[in-house]
Amino acid sequence: MIGTALGVYKCASNIGATLVSPIVGVVQDYFENEYTEVMLILTAFSVLASLGSLAFIAVDRLILGGLLSVGAEKRKAMTLSKSYDDVAPRASIPQTYAYGFVTTVLLVASWAVYISLALTSGDSGD
Numbered sequence: 001m002i003g004t005a006l007g008v009y010k011c012a013s014n015i016g017a018t019l020v021s022p023i024v025g026v027v028q029d030y031f032e033n034e035y036t037e038v039m040l041i042l043t044a045f046s047v048l049a050s051l052g053s054l055a056f057i058a059v060d061r062l063i064l065g066g067l068l069s070v071g072a073e074k075r076k077a078m079t080l081s082k083s084y085d086d087v088a089p090r091a092s093i094p095q096t097y098a099y100g101f102v103t104t105v106l107l108v109a110s111w112a113v114y115i116s117l118a119l120t121s122g123d124s125g126d
Helices: 002-030 036-062 072-081 093-123
Strands: none
Touching (some): 002 036
């Protein structure tokens, strides 16, 4: 499960890097190399990342009982005192498909942005 989680994390990280960099470049070009709009976009992404972090903290506290934020010894005691499904309930099939769908849409979007910018970069007239 840890390997799968790390793989999903790396995939999401690469999707974000693929989408954000070209979008920021296009915004900067559109506003004639001004950084104000770019900084607004990056600030918005930072706020979204912070909200996502708060959501993970809430899930850890409310659903997992603080399992992710305790030390190794206490975590071991917590997992031994409960069944696996109590400690880490599995996502339902619709949730699993929803996560897969969102990841696939973002992956396709990142490739679409990358390919469209790669095809149009030769038309700059430089």
